[in-house]
Amino acid sequence: MTTYPGKCHCGQTEFEAKLEKEQEGHVLCHCDTCKFLSGGTFTLNQIIPKSALNITKGKDALKSYVYYGDSGKAVNCYYCPNCTSHVYHHQEIMGPDTIILRTGLLRDGYKTLQPAAEIYGKAKLPWEKEVAQTFDTMPPST
Numbered sequence: 001m002t003t004y005p006g007k008c009h010c011g012q013t014e015f016e017a018k019l020e021k022e023q024e025g026h027v028l029c030h031c032d033t034c035k036f037l038s039g040g041t042f043t044l045n046q047i048i049p050k051s052a053l054n055i056t057k058g059k060d061a062l063k064s065y066v067y068y069g070d071s072g073k074a075v076n077c078y079y080c081p082n083c084t085s086h087v088y089h090h091q092e093i094m095g096p097d098t099i100i101l102r103t104g105l106l107r108d109g110y111k112t113l114q115p116a117a118e119i120y121g122k123a124k125l126p127w128e129k130e131v132a133q134t135f136d137t138m139p140p141s142t
């Protein structure tokens with residue numbers, strides 16, 4: 001297990017994420033929501049226990065909003081109200097103790113972590129190359 005420091009774009013939010021060996025990688029999400037949120041073609045994520053994320057600065061200031069994903073269940077998005085970086089998402093379908101961390105905000109990890117999987121491959125743009133095992137939506141186990 002390794003602890004990775006992270007922060008939002010403006011620095012108002014800082015955190016530490018503990019990643020187990022098998023979590024040390026980026027899950028690329030190509031869904032249409034991630035295109036809106038990033039202004040790019042995909043986001044970098046990892047599914048971790050809520051207890052593995054320790055927000056050390058700006059926790060009380062974090063704001064959230066809800067949207068409804070493919071499942072029809074709520075997805076709560078937690079973001080810095082100053083710079084709007086999304087720090088993590090909580091999908092109610094995954095239960096109360098699991099969150100989706102934005103691994104692109106890990107200050108060193110984002111460079112050293114490798115692509116672990118690609119999800120929502122069905123929404124991938126045709127010119128994007130495959131860099132990891134790609135699932136149409138989510139892996140069958142989740």
Ligand SMILES: [Zn+2]
Pocket residue numbers: 008009010011012013080081082083084085
């Ligand atoms: Zn910020």
Ligand SMILES: [Zn+2]
Pocket residue numbers: 029030031032033034035043120
């Ligand atoms: Zn997505």
